[in-house]
Amino acid sequence: AQSVTQPDIHITVSEGASLELRCNYSYGATPYLFWYVQSPGQGLQLLLKYFSGDTLVQGIKGFEAEFKRSQSSFNLRKPSVHWSDAAEYFCAVGAAGSYQLTFGKGTKLSVIP
């Protein structure tokens, strides 16, 4: 069975600082990997996805993520955080050709002005 671990429940960073949110997954084959963001009262918005190819993926809002097969990781990064990035971030794993998504428990990001 596939699983996702987001080790950090809550992270606080200063505005303008760099950010890295960790995601580790467990899956037997090459996974589909996703990062979603959820603002209060909002649905999940897709930030970026990895299906195959280049292991460094660019997404919306200046986010990027790197797939590292050897570490079973798909960490999300942003070089300079804005106050509007404060939200909850979810990593998810899916299987190629399948509809099933398994989500992590999320990491809440707080941004200090």
Added chain:
Amino acid sequence: GAGVSQTPSNKVTEKGKYVELRCDPISGHTALYWYRQSLGQGPEFLIYFQGTGAADDSGLPNDRFFAVRPEGSVSTLKIQRTERGDSAVYLCASSLTSTSGEQFFGPGTRLTVL
């Protein structure tokens, strides 16, 4: 174009009552999914529709939960004899096909059972 919409946005009910939650997917999306998100957790899969049929309902917690999609578009999640433990945000998502990989989520319905 319009995204996934869900109604109501909030629903407060009493223990033992029946509730219906509605999802209107993106036009043309054949696949539709329901998830439940409890406080402090990520979304958990409930059921998946391909067209009008429930292709996978393995995530439904028990037989009090049921979902339909009679015309292959709008879906309704139905919960009978609600319990306090059913309180959660219920999310709906749709995708172009079941294998297209990317699911688009609605804003959710927050259900509170008193």
